[in-house]
Amino acid sequence: MLTLIETDDAREARRLGALRAYGVLDTAPEPAFDDIASLAADLCGTAIAGISFVDTDRVWFKARVGVPLAELPRDLMLCSRTVQGTEVLEVPDVPPTGRLASHPPAAGLPQVRFYAGAPLLTSSGDAVGSLCVLDTVPRRLTDAQRKGLTTLAHQVMTQLEVRRQACEQAAAAERLREVDSLKTEFISRITHELRTPLTSINGYLEMLVSGELDADELAESLHVVQRNSARLTSLVDDVIAASQLGGAAPELERSVWGLRELARGAAAKHAALADGRGVVLRLPDGEGPEAYVFADRSRITCAISRIVHNAVLYQPSGGRVDVEVVADGDRSAVRVTDAGVGVPADEVAQVLKPFCRGRYAEEHQIPGAGLGLPLAAAAVQAHDGSLTIDGATGGGTIVTIALPAYAPACP
Structure with missing residues (x-):
């Protein structure tokens, strides 16, 4: 022995x-x-x-x-x-x-x-x-x-x-108080986030039922109902995903993907939002070699999408959001840079917790349940990657999603 x-x-x-x-x-x-x-x-x-x-x-x-x-x-x-x-x-x-x-x-x-x-x-x-x-x-x-x-x-x-x-025991009692406070905050926030689109949908449905809308008004009303319905669906999906945080790691369906391709697709979804807010959204260009990753396309695309959505949402009119893909040794990364309000250093850890939002979001009543960043971080961590936030760059934020690089075998 x-x-x-x-x-x-x-x-x-x-x-x-x-x-x-x-x-x-x-x-x-x-x-x-x-x-x-x-x-x-x-x-x-x-x-x-x-x-x-x-x-x-x-x-x-x-x-x-x-x-x-x-x-x-x-x-x-x-x-x-x-x-x-x-x-x-x-x-x-x-x-x-x-x-x-x-x-x-x-x-x-x-x-x-x-x-x-x-x-x-x-x-x-x-x-x-x-x-x-x-x-x-x-x-x-x-x-x-x-x-x-x-x-x-x-x-x-x-x-x-x-x-x-x-x-x-004192720490456990404190955690119980924190959980109770979080539960109260969660119910309040989710109630608000659900009520806003539902109120809008009900209002437009009443107008539709009245039969007093012309063709253009009818089309616009249906568009608003569709948009708010999608918002509700997205919120429910986020809450379900958040309920799984801290549990067993999700099973990933991995394949080899070009990270630039994934980033362009994820960012392009928010082009209309950016246009509507007067924000310039710059997508990754096609120059340089592709950065490959072995990843679950759906989860990584969703993570990138959440980051880009946040960046656009927190931009003032005339602002700019840059989405770049960089390869650095054994890591492939998506870097989302904006010139918005930034994230104070003392709030970086906070905004990565479910249902927690920064002071600016609360003070300016920016919509959201505080789930985007935590869910994005969880998806990235499931891939052995990292999500970092640099909000101390003089009035802007850089969010970086770094994943293990994949080098395709040469034929």
Whole structure:
């Protein structure tokens, strides 16, 4: 049987991961930990005690007695040796010329001549720190003191677990509040998005039923009804797609496609919208070699279409939207550039969440349920690609869809 031996680096990485999971570093003092440090000092008859956590390059004290500094360099502390074992580390006679003397902030500390530390062990056996006691004179612990120090170290870990569970419960309660808020916002937004086209359809249907429209008015009314019906259908499709976000990855029907071809087709769908808004929509040209991708045509085309639609929708009259296809090494990308309102840096992550929209969209009542970008990003990620937003380019936005490039085999 082959036995795998864990390297020191791997063991240290796992130990630091366990420490980070408790979320205790650099937190404020807490009575439960302060009491344990005081008990350790009283038990062992020392003037100095602390609950220390050994970080990458420092030893940080969650609780301390007789130690004025909250942290000290790791390589100068005996606690860094304690976490290498599972038993109490005792140094009865620390050399009088300790290494702390070389650390200026520690210049005023008393000379440590005795150290004992019980490792703080997780359930998996990783030592994240120590419960240590120190003195200014050489000495030894009694068996009862060593046992008591170990027991108190166990209590520190119990408090850490209680603290973590409390934090997790608080986070879960916060998530529930966020979900409830999102549900309320979703219902409000979807209700509005459904009511607007339905109201329009009903109004025009009443006019049609009245029989008072001439031929031109009849044709225009039917056109409006058709447009609003398509808007409703698109909204329902988006809501269904959004309900699948976070679930199992969709099954993709992949083939080799020219990305320029897909981008031109997707962008061309919005030419009428762009004309109606007075926006210049520039499609990818046919120059240069094609950038090929192995992709689900429907999903990628839809993703590109959503990005172009957003760009046109947020353009002022006279604005411009450029759709380009670029090949960059092992990535083929569609870049949609506009000169619209831009996306503030603090909103980039927000607008990629379902049903979340930026301040500008809310303030100017731009139609939409906040699903375009999240659904586009999900489709791209399903292809092992990435969707990035650069909204800090001086009053515009660049949205890039990057996909793994496909190189056709030469005949």
